[in-house]
Amino acid sequence: MKRILLLLGLLVSFSLSGYAQKEVRQLARSGNKLFQKEQYDKAELEYRKALEINPSDKVANFNLANTLVRTERGEEADKIYQEMLKEIKILPKDEAADVAHNAGNLAMAKKDYAKAIEMYKESLRRRPTDEETRYNLALAQKLLEQQQQDNNEENQDNKDNQEQQQQDNQQQQNQQDQQQDQQKDQQKDQPNKQQEQPQNAETMSQDNAEKILQAYLQDEKDTQRKVEQMKQQQQRGKKSRPKNW
Incomplete structure (x- = not known):
């Protein structure tokens, strides 16, 4: 009895499978007609109904993917x-x-x-x-x-730009190094100039002092000469008195 029930169950299963497959075909054909009319949304629904019954049906899967392509859902279509x-x-x-x-x-x-x-x-x-x-x-x-050719040209351009940038950076670095060297040289020369300044000042002071002393001595000589002249005039005045009217 159990064996008979099992057979009956298999017969029912085969019957349902055949009916389901028929329904899948009908839904797929309906979807195809809608697809031809460019009613892609409705066609998609028919294909999805067919796949609910038989997810592995090749026709429904393939046509669903084609419908997804037409509705600009290429990623979904590509997965199928x-x-x-x-x-x-x-x-x-x-x-x-x-x-x-x-x-x-x-x-x-x-x-x-x-x-x-x-x-x-x-x-x-x-x-x-x-x-x-x-x-x-x-x-x-x-x-x-x-x-590939465009990519190679772009890569070459990027390489050239990178090399140019490196050259610019190196040139800028060289300029900075040169400026730093000049600043260091100026800093080294600065103490020497500062040491020279007091010596120059001292020399200038000595020169001025000598000039002032010479000028003073010359004035002194002139003064003495004038005094001598005045004394001589006074002595002459004593010897010759002025005339009376």
Whole structure:
């Protein structure tokens, strides 16, 4: 009896699984129709309803990611793509190619050209005849080359600016050192000048004193000469008196 109940339970389980999968497909198809009409918000709801029933459904996950891309939520979409890429080896070739292609487009939008190249190559391994993917690969390779060239030029500019700054700093340091040396030399010369000043002052005082003494002696001689002249005149006056009228 227990074995019969178990079988019945399995039958019910399979029945529910088949019904659930059918509902998932219906929701996914409904989402696809809304997606084609560019009603992305409504399409997203349908895909999420399908994933509530079967979170691992590849179609619902892939189309949900595409819807997120159209509504500018690339980060969320990329997470879904990357999860699907983990199982890329067991996916049908066309589905795997589409997932890798879309992941490459997201990488291109973020200017992660190296990642985009990797994804496009992965897509072409599954579908080598896809001309759009091949074109995107060539474009990503060209953009990566340009990006690397720009980075090299920017790095060279930064290096040149850094070297110029170092030269300017060194020149400024040399000027400061030169000024400091000049100040030190001036400080060394200052005591010598201070020692010379009293000597010069003393010399000037002696010179002035000699000049003053000579001038005094000369005045003294002149005074004595005048006194002698006055004495001689007085003596002459005594000998010859003036006439009376």
